[in-house]
Amino acid sequence: MATITDVICPFCGTLCDDIEVVVNGSKIESARHACKIGNSKFLSINDIPRPIKPLIRENGASREASIDEAIAKAAEILSNSKRALLFGWSSTSCEATAVGIEIAEEIGGLIDGTTTVCHxxxxxxxxxxxxxxxxxxxxxxxxxxxxxxxxxxxxxxxxxxxxxxxxxxxxxxxxxxxxxxxxxxxxxxxxxxxxxxxxxxxxxxxxxxxxxxxxxxxxxxxxxxxxxxxxxxxxxxxxxxxxxxxxxxxxxxxxxxxxxxxxxxxxxxxxxxxxxxxxxxxxxxxxMRGHWNVTGFGEVMTWQTGYPFAVDFSRGYARYNPGETSANDVLQREEVDAVLVVASDPVAHFPRKSVAHLARVPMITIAPHHSLTTELSEIFIPSSMVGIEEEGTAYRMDTVPLFTRKVIDPPQGVLSDVEILKRILEKIREMR
Ligand code: SF4
The missing domain is CATH 3.40.228.10 (Dimethylsulfoxide Reductase, domain 2)
Structure with a gap:
């Protein structure tokens, strides 16, 4: 048993930094000081079955794949797309968002976060x-x-x-x-x-x-x-x-x-x-920012592109026009021909018309758990949980940056969002 102090809770934008996590090997025994929802996020690690192997959907059925195959196929879909949407980011680290923006720029895609439907x-x-x-x-x-x-x-x-x-x-x-x-x-x-x-x-x-x-x-x-x-x-x-x-x-x-x-x-x-x-x-x-790193997404977007969300690289430079370049608008106008979702579940939360288009195009999802979005995805790559199984930078709702701690190891073979995205970017660059 070990107690790790000053842990940051990766659930809401309050980013409480006084959590004491008691771990027993790969099991989290308790998360002292966390509220009910923060506590259930830490303890969910023990209870919810974790997908380990990537899944690829072919002819209507899913099959397990190696991480190399899933990354190569994801890179191929994104590289061949004319107008891909890269969406999510509010429940991952700033480091992951930074790589996501590089991918969007490389393929001339659009990048947007859950900010688009909250703040x-x-x-x-x-x-x-x-x-x-x-x-x-x-x-x-x-x-x-x-x-x-x-x-x-x-x-x-x-x-x-x-x-x-x-x-x-x-x-x-x-x-x-x-x-x-x-x-x-x-x-x-x-x-x-x-x-x-x-x-x-x-x-x-x-x-x-x-x-x-x-x-x-x-x-x-x-x-x-x-x-x-x-x-x-x-x-x-x-x-x-x-x-x-x-x-x-x-x-x-x-x-x-x-x-x-x-x-x-x-x-x-x-x-x-x-x-x-x-x-x-x-x-x-x-x-009152909701997801734990939704503020960080906006910060990183602004450093790297000059704009906080809904950025379109299709003209070779960053263009921002919410209402035109935001996720639901491009989905409902059926302009998108591929989607990469990172640490998010748009199928559970977007309007029906947007979800109908998500179901029509090849979708790649990187997330720690199964969700409605992973069910509709052509490729699902399981990832580790940032703030519990990986370190990473996050911004509190008052834009104070905090470095989240790792308290346990991820399941063997499961990579972090940053690592998966870096490998996809590398493959895309090889292909282009
Ligand atoms: S869910 Fe929010 S309020 Fe609750 S412990 Fe986590 S960061 Fe704090």
Whole structure:
């Protein structure tokens, strides 16, 4: 038995870095400090049967193949494609994404991540109006007003409140929760809203209006309407007052804001509200990023291509036009003739029309487990789990980079995403 300390949990964008993993040979006995979902990811290693051998589908049936054969066939499909889509990346390391981008450039393909269906609108809004950012550590030490808007961390990021926002004692918030106020804005009373000091129920699709009303008050205007977005005028004035009069405020927002009507304009308005608030006090804003390294995908994409997601190399240079070059758009226009999926399950989550096209084209999937996507894939190459069986760099939701630790060895013969992708790239270069 050995205890490995300071392990980073590779599940959600909170990237808790205080996990203590007890290992017994190749078995994980426990993952102390992890929340229920983080814990189940670590312990799933023991319970879920792991595929070891690559699978190749031929004439409607799958057969086992050697890793060399699977890599050669994957390279052949990608090399012969005219417009391949390389998708996923939010649950693997930055090092793997870096190689994926090289492959996309080499074959003139498109590369996109799960950002495209979660915080893509956030990234676009940041390009318009910037981001008054902050780290989670500063929030823990300073924040006295915490707002979650369209986010339910009690379910999606269970330790976010206890490690960074509400419950921990901070340098300037010595009494922890007693020194802070929690406000939740959402369309329904979520479990996070149930523990909040104040819950503001906004009408579905009306977040933009409520944000605009708050901006009007913060900027010295008067609200003429008795109600905006289903929220009474006095409640909006009270919220604006709390925001302007706190010492250090933080607005966390989730997909309730990014994926409801208004999309990137909602985020543009929320960021602009925070900018306006900084005339009165110190206020910041942060997206609640979901998958553990979805932030890292955007960072690496931006270093290497100049753009954060939905990049098309078909003209020989990086081109970015979400709505045209994003994964669902190219799939639904049936433009893609091959797909490489890494550490993701688009078949389980994409709209029916996109999945119908995924089923028509040759798809290669690199992932640690079977999924609906591996079932539709022509080639499935099992890989090790980054953050448990491999080290790798990941970015926390506040864009702080952390190096995830390896706690056990992967099953014999199973390679890492980076190694598989490097070998595919090498083969493609040989073929071209
Ligand atoms: S909050 Fe997120 S990162 Fe932290 S233990 Fe839970 S799943 Fe893992």
């Amino acid at each position: 893509g609108p956030t990234v676009m809004a940041v390009q318009y109006v910037g981001l008054p950012s902050v780290t989670l550590g500063e929030i823990k030490n300073r924040a006295d007003l915490v707002i979650y808007w369209g986010a339910n961390p009690m379910h999606a990021h269970p330790r976010h409140l206890s490690r960074y926002s509400i419950f921990p004692r901070g340098y300037f918030r010595e009494r922890g929760q007693q020194d802070r106020e929690l406000i939740v804005v959402d369309v329904r009373k979520t479990d996070t809203a149930k523990i909040a000091n104040h819950f503001i129920q906004v009408e579905f699709g009306k977040d933009y209006e409520l944000l605009s009303a708050l901006r009007m008050i913060v900027n010295g205007g008067e609200l003429e309407e008795e109600e905006v977005a289903g929220v009474p005028k006095e409640k909006i004035i009270e919220l604006a007052d709390k925001m302007m009069n706190c010492q250090f405020g933080i607005l966390f927002f989730g997909m309730g804001l990014t994926m409801s009507p208004g999309k990137h304009r909602n985020i543009d308005n929320a960021i602009s509200l925070v900018k306006n608030l900084n005339r009165h006090t110190k206020f910041s804003i942060m997206p």
